[in-house]
Amino acid sequence: MGISISNISKSYKNVKALQNISFDVKPNELFGLIGPDGAGKTTLFRILTTLLFPDQGTATVAGFDVVGDYKEIRKNVGYMPGRFSLYQDLTVEENLNFFATIFGTTIDENYDLIKDIYVQIEPFKDRRAGKLSGGMKQKLALSCALIHKPKVLFLDEPTTGVDPVSRKEFWEMLKRLQQKGITILVSTPYMDEAALCDRVALIQDGKILQIDTPKAIVKHYPKPIYNVRSNNMYQLIRSLKDYEFNHSIYPFGEFVHYTDSRTDFNPKELQKYLEAQNLSDIEIEQTEATIEDTFMELAK
Amino acid sequence: MNKVIQVEGLTKMFGDFTAVDAITFDVKKGEIFGFLGANGAGKTTAIKMLIGISNPTSGNATVAGFDVLTNPNDIKKNIGYMSQRFALYDDLTVKENITFFGGIYGLSRKRIKEKSEALIKELGLEKVASQLVGSLPLGWKQKLSFSVALIHDPKIVFLDEPTGGVDPITRRQFWEMIYKAANQGTTVFVTTHYMDEAEYCDRVSIMVNGKIEAMDTPKKLKEQFQADSMNDVFLKLARG
Incomplete structure (x- = not known):
C-alpha cells in the first residue's frame, strides 16, 4: 500500500508550485522528499493528503484516488504538517484522546504503535500542548498522527529547526515505525538526512531533479x-x-x-x-x- | 586583541529554572563565532541578554564596549541582528525595507540612498527592487536581511539560525557574505543547526543545559573529542 503520483501539476496565480511530478513510493518504503523551502514539498503533501486538488494529473495513496476516494484516504493516512497543528490549550493526553476518538479508536487499542514515542512525553500528559518544548511537541504530533494506525505516514519537514541530537533520535523513531509496516513519505531540507531514506526524490522549483537510492544518486555524480x-x-x-x-x-x-x-x-x-x-x-x-x-x- | 564581546558569569533564571548558567567567554573583532547548542540549551536566552533586550539575573557582559545592564540602548545602536523568523517586512518593497531600517538606525537620507543603491546592486536585486519582499524566495530574503542588518555598519552582527530551510547553493552564498563581512572587520556571532556551518566558524562554543561545555576552534574541538566532524562533536556533547 504505497503512493503513486502521475503527472501532477499545481499553480498558485502565476507561481508554478508543482510541474508535472511523477513518482511511486513502494509499500513499506521510507521515501525522502529532499529540497529547500519553496520547492513544492508542502503542496505535494497537501494534494496527497486530500487537502488540495491538483490542477492536473492523478495520484493514489494506499490504493485510493486522492480526488475520488478522499474519505478513504483520510482514514488510512497520518499527516504531520510542518507547522505544529495540535490544540495548544488541550493537554497532551486530551490531544491524543481527541485524535483517537475522531478516528473511532482509543489510545489503548493502538498504544503499541506509539509506545516508544509516547512514553517520552507521558510524564507531561497533563501539561497543555502549547507549553511543551519543541522536541516534545514534535513527539506529541507524531503520536497523534499515528494513533489510528495509518497505512501511510506523511511527515512534512519534521526536523526543520531541530538540533542534530534530536534529529538523530527522530530518524531512529522513523526506522522503527517502518519496521512495523508503515509506508513513510518524509520531507526535509537537510541533505544529510537523505542518506537515511531507502530512496529519495530531489526537488526544486516544483520539479523533480532526480529519484534514486541515496547511494546511486551519489555514484552518478558526473565529475571527480x-x-x-x-x-x-x-x-x-x-x-x-x-x-x-x-x-x-x-x-x-x-x-x-x-x-x-x-x-x-x-x-x-x-x-x-x-x-x-x-x-x-x-x-x-x-x-x-x-x-x-x-x-x-x-x-x- | 580587541575584544568586542566580553561575558563573565552571565546567568539568567526564570523562577527556579536556570536557563543560562554562569557562561564566560570573549569574542574578538572580526571573528566568526559559532554559538551552538541543542534546542532548549539556553542559546536564545543568552543572545537576548547580549543584545540588550533581557536583563541578566547575575554576571556581567559588555557588547561593543557597552554594558548590557547599564547601556542596553547603546548596544542596540552598535549591533545588527537577524533571525530566521523576523527579518524584513513582507508587505514593504525591497527599497522600502532598506529605507525603513536605514531610517530606524538614523542614517541620513543621502546615506540611505547610497547604501540602498550599492546594496541592491551587490545582491543583484535591481529587477525586484520595487517588488514586495513577501514575493521573493526565502534565500533572497535572507541575503537581503543580512545586508539590511549591516546597513548601519555595526561592529557586531548577531545571526540567529540565518540559513534554516535555505537551499544549499544560497546557504553557501550566504556564508560568503559572512566571510566578507568578517574580513572587513565586522564580528559575526552566529547560531546554526547545520554542523557543516559550524566548521566555517573561527571558534565555536557548545551550550548544554545552560552551560558552555566546550569552546575552541573546530579543529581543536575535533581533536579534543576524537571526532571526525563537528556533527560528531555535537552528538558526543549535546545529549546533556
Whole structure:
C-alpha cells in the first residue's frame, strides 16, 4: 500500500508550485522528499493528503484516488504538517484522546504503535500542548498522527529547526515505525538526512531533479570532486572563483569541494596557482560526492 | 586583541529554572563565532541578554564596549541582528525595507540612498527592487536581511539560525557574505543547526543545559573529542 503520483501539476496565480511530478513510493518504503523551502514539498503533501486538488494529473495513496476516494484516504493516512497543528490549550493526553476518538479508536487499542514515542512525553500528559518544548511537541504530533494506525505516514519537514541530537533520535523513531509496516513519505531540507531514506526524490522549483537510492544518486555524480583546504577559507574561495578552469566551488565544512571544467585536470597545477595567490598549507585530494553536491550540480 | 564581546558569569533564571548558567567567554573583532547548542540549551536566552533586550539575573557582559545592564540602548545602536523568523517586512518593497531600517538606525537620507543603491546592486536585486519582499524566495530574503542588518555598519552582527530551510547553493552564498563581512572587520556571532556551518566558524562554543561545555576552534574541538566532524562533536556533547 504505497503512493503513486502521475503527472501532477499545481499553480498558485502565476507561481508554478508543482510541474508535472511523477513518482511511486513502494509499500513499506521510507521515501525522502529532499529540497529547500519553496520547492513544492508542502503542496505535494497537501494534494496527497486530500487537502488540495491538483490542477492536473492523478495520484493514489494506499490504493485510493486522492480526488475520488478522499474519505478513504483520510482514514488510512497520518499527516504531520510542518507547522505544529495540535490544540495548544488541550493537554497532551486530551490531544491524543481527541485524535483517537475522531478516528473511532482509543489510545489503548493502538498504544503499541506509539509506545516508544509516547512514553517520552507521558510524564507531561497533563501539561497543555502549547507549553511543551519543541522536541516534545514534535513527539506529541507524531503520536497523534499515528494513533489510528495509518497505512501511510506523511511527515512534512519534521526536523526543520531541530538540533542534530534530536534529529538523530527522530530518524531512529522513523526506522522503527517502518519496521512495523508503515509506508513513510518524509520531507526535509537537510541533505544529510537523505542518506537515511531507502530512496529519495530531489526537488526544486516544483520539479523533480532526480529519484534514486541515496547511494546511486551519489555514484552518478558526473565529475571527480576534490577537497581543497588552505590557511584562509575566504581567500581560498575567492582565488578558486578567479581560477579560469573552475566548474564548481562549494564550501563543505573545513574544505571547499572543487570540480574542474577540464577532463585532464592535474591537482598540482591548481596547487601552484593557489600558492601564487599567497595561500599556504594547501591540501588537495580527491573525495566522494555527497547528496548535497549532486543537488547543487543538478540545481545549477 | 580587541575584544568586542566580553561575558563573565552571565546567568539568567526564570523562577527556579536556570536557563543560562554562569557562561564566560570573549569574542574578538572580526571573528566568526559559532554559538551552538541543542534546542532548549539556553542559546536564545543568552543572545537576548547580549543584545540588550533581557536583563541578566547575575554576571556581567559588555557588547561593543557597552554594558548590557547599564547601556542596553547603546548596544542596540552598535549591533545588527537577524533571525530566521523576523527579518524584513513582507508587505514593504525591497527599497522600502532598506529605507525603513536605514531610517530606524538614523542614517541620513543621502546615506540611505547610497547604501540602498550599492546594496541592491551587490545582491543583484535591481529587477525586484520595487517588488514586495513577501514575493521573493526565502534565500533572497535572507541575503537581503543580512545586508539590511549591516546597513548601519555595526561592529557586531548577531545571526540567529540565518540559513534554516535555505537551499544549499544560497546557504553557501550566504556564508560568503559572512566571510566578507568578517574580513572587513565586522564580528559575526552566529547560531546554526547545520554542523557543516559550524566548521566555517573561527571558534565555536557548545551550550548544554545552560552551560558552555566546550569552546575552541573546530579543529581543536575535533581533536579534543576524537571526532571526525563537528556533527560528531555535537552528538558526543549535546545529549546533556
